[in-house]
Amino acid sequence: MSLTPSQIKAPELGEPYLLTPGPLTTSFAVKQEMLRDWGSWDGEFRLMTARLRDDLLAMIDDHEGAYDCVPLQGSGTYVVEAMLGSFIPRDGKVLVLSNGAYGQRTAQTLAYLGRDYVVIDKGDYMPPRGVEVAQALAQDPAITDVVVVHCETSSGILNPIAEISEVVYAAGCRLFIDSMSAFGAISLTVNDLRYEALVSSANKCIEGVPGFGFVIARKELLAQSKGRSHSLSLDLHAQWATMNKTGQWRFTPPTHVVAAFLAALKAHQSEGGVAARGARYSRNRDVLVEGMRALGFETLLKDRWLSPIIVTFFCPADPKFSFQRFYDLMKDQGFIIYPGKLTVVDSFRLGCIGQIDEHVMRQVVAAVAKALAAMGVNDACPPEIAMTERTRLSA
Numbered sequence: 011m012s013l014t015p016s017q018i019k020a021p022e023l024g025e026p027y028l029l030t031p032g033p034l035t036t037s038f039a040v041k042q043e044m045l046r047d048w049g050s051w052d053g054e055f056r057l058m059t060a061r062l063r064d065d066l067l068a069m070i071d072d073h074e075g076a077y078d079c080v081p082l083q084g085s086g087t088y089v090v091e092a093m094l095g096s097f098i099p100r101d102g103k104v105l106v107l108s109n110g111a112y113g114q115r116t117a118q119t120l121a122y123l124g125r126d127y128v129v130i131d132k133g134d135y136m137p138p139r140g141v142e143v144a145q146a147l148a149q150d151p152a153i154t155d156v157v158v159v160h161c162e163t164s165s166g167i168l169n170p171i172a173e174i175s176e177v178v179y180a181a182g183c184r185l186f187i188d189s190m191s192a193f194g195a196i197s198l199t200v201n202d203l204r205y206e207a208l209v210s211s212a213n214k215c216i217e218g219v220p221g222f223g224f225v226i227a228r229k230e231l232l233a234q235s236k237g238r239s240h241s242l243s244l245d246l247h248a249q250w251a252t253m254n255k256t257g258q259w260r261f262t263p264p265t266h267v268v269a270a271f272l273a274a275l276k277a278h279q280s281e282g283g284v285a286a287r288g289a290r291y292s293r294n295r296d297v298l299v300e301g302m303r304a305l306g307f308e309t310l311l312k313d314r315w316l317s318p319i320i321v322t323f324f325c326p327a328d329p330k331f332s333f334q335r336f337y338d339l340m341k342d343q344g345f346i347i348y349p350g351k352l353t354v355v356d357s358f359r360l361g362c363i364g365q366i367d368e369h370v371m372r373q374v375v376a377a378v379a380k381a382l383a384a385m386g387v388n389d390a391c392p393p394e395i396a397m398t399e400r401t402r403l404s405a
């Protein structure tokens with residue numbers, strides 16, 4: 011699964027590739043759409059908004075028309091906050107499944123919103139499993155809702171949302187998914203997985219530019235959320251009702267971002283939809299991980315938990331390795347990398363998403379080899395403590 015050279019434009023434009031999980035490297039066609047100004051009130055723009063909503067909804071195979079899509083201005087976090095503030099009853103109690111920065115952010119958001127919540131805290135990267143979620147729900151019947159992060163971008167782990175969904179609904183609770191960094195590349199069809207709502211944003215796997223996020227939620231849930239939100243601008247019911255009635259966003263929409271997003275959606279479709287996008291990213295990851303392991307690097311996660319979105323590697327034990335130097339050497343070769351977020355061991359992350367394919371990934375591995383040579387690092391193997399951490403992951 012690779013892109014044609016005309017699709018891959020970053021180096022031709024003199025830009026580095028962004029090996030980051032959004033903003034990410036977008037196509038020339040996506041960037042080009044931003045050269046035109048649109049009137050937000052105009053019929054053409056209203057049609058663009060309608061198309062955006064329809065195309066996103068089509069990705070969940072909701073043949074019964076039970077769900078709707080509501081876009082909202084802001085970055086992904088704004089949409090997570092909008093979802094929680096609009097859908098979680100004020101007297102509800104939430105179980106947050108946290109294994110990284112985004113799970114923690116969900117808990118922090120609930121604290122701001124004054125919602126009661128408890129957390130299953132799995133640390134930096136251990137997966138929350140169905141069994142422990144079932145236990146937590148059985149022990150605390152006050153819990154009404156569960157929030158899970160699909161791909162926890164801070165480590166790259168793909169959380170087992172199918173087994174989680176099963177136990178959540180078996181306990182009579184409802185599931186909300188932060189699928190920010192996975193939607194569009196990993197299937198979330200409603201026949202395979204039960205959930206109330208998911209959130210994602212323009213600048214992740216659909217490969218648009220940043221500026222808005224969107225919620226895909228049960229219409230029933232949207233209808234019930236009238237008057238619940240604490241916030242005027244983050245009120246999903248109001249955004250939904252206005253959009254359905256007038257075709258417009260309530261407040262100034264990011265018009266250029268929407269135009270660019272439509273080009274990104276078109277490319278997503280012509281690539282072959284969610285399955286093909288996921289296959290390209292998986293291939294990116296496989297080529298990357300194989301090449302990095304050949305240099306002596308180790309991944310934080312065992313293969314079973316590696317997402318096709320982003321991969322965490324341990325920094326080499328060799329004292330000649332410096333992350334800042336490595337970053338600069340990679341940037342000189344046209345690649346922007348991403349620091350790690352682990353508390354115990356030094357690490358860095360390489361993203362597999364955006365307008366990159368396996369050919370680019372081979373160049374990434376070659377650039378890493380050159381950077382190591384420039385630092386005088388002969389073997390990239392991590393310190394002992396890193397491998398001790400890793401063995402804590404049983405599967």
Ligand SMILES: *Cc1c(COP(=O)(O)O)cnc(C)c1O
Pocket residue numbers: 031032085086087088090112159160161162163188189190191211
């Ligand atoms: C990107 C991301 C978000 C949103 O982050 P923003 O910086 O607000 O766009 C939320 N959750 C996950 C899992 C993400 O990857």
